[in-house]
């Protein structure tokens with residue numbers, strides 16, 4: 001069993017590596033979003049559900065020594081990874097908080113911007129999350145979210161029974177763990193109720209063949225997540241092997257392509 005049952009995708013070395021690859025692939029879009037939200041030298045930024053801190057490390061470079069990054073994360077595997085890197089690389093502007101966003105007191109911080117990617121979709125109470133973000137932002141502070149708005153746009157073409165059933169297993173498992181994959185449908189409403197104004201939204205959906213860099217994102221997720229579903233007792237070994245066989249065939253088919261799950265960028269400003 002995985003050491004941390006609390007996070008539906010796991011927190012082991014494979015997930016740590018997958019999050020790095022995912023971060024690198026998404027980086028150009030993320031840098032644009034950060035710029036749009038006004039992150040600059042001297043900014044104070046909260047990284048909500050920071051994972052192993054890949055965004056925090058990039059933010060640390062952008063905000064410089066006059067700024068600060070607050071990495072908040074529940075998994076101690078991930079916060080240990082951040083703390084180790086902070087210490088070994090003598091990074092002065094990242095503070096790490098090992099806490100549960102739903103249960104624990106939020107640290108007393110006041111930031112200019114919050115960054116929350118693929119976290120609101122896992123929490124049991126997104127409204128509580130937004131309230132906590134609200135109270136930790138300065139007046140006119142900005143909250144950025146990258147969250148799914150249509151997970152089921154995810155498919156492999158040519159379509160197969162195996163990949164289609166994979167997507168359905170992921171969505172069911174997600175719901176049963178208390179999360180909502182398509183949380184970006186309701187986030188704008190919650191944000192408005194909690195005193196934010198939506199400044200900007202942008203959907204991201206990609207079509208990627210085996211030679212495209214974006215191919216790696218869905219491919220590695222499916223490849224490893226089938227083991228997670230097996231570990232959780234949701235599927236049988238035969239099913240895992242049949243999904244992997246589809247993936248192996250598809251990567252040698254130049255006409256195959258993934259359509260990715262749809263992500264929505266939301267940039268909201270605290271107004272009251």
Ligand SMILES: C[S@@+](CC[C@H](N)C(=O)[O-])C[C@H]1O[C@@H](n2cnc3c(N)ncnc32)[C@H](O)[C@@H]1O
Pocket residue numbers: 007009019023048049050051052054055072073074075078099100101102116117118119122123
């Ligand atoms: C898909 S990962 C995304 C990590 C990072 N935001 C990124 O984009 O690379 C989701 C992260 O949210 C964290 N998380 C989920 N629920 C949490 C909670 N209630 N409190 C703190 N962290 C949580 C998980 O431990 C995991 O690190």
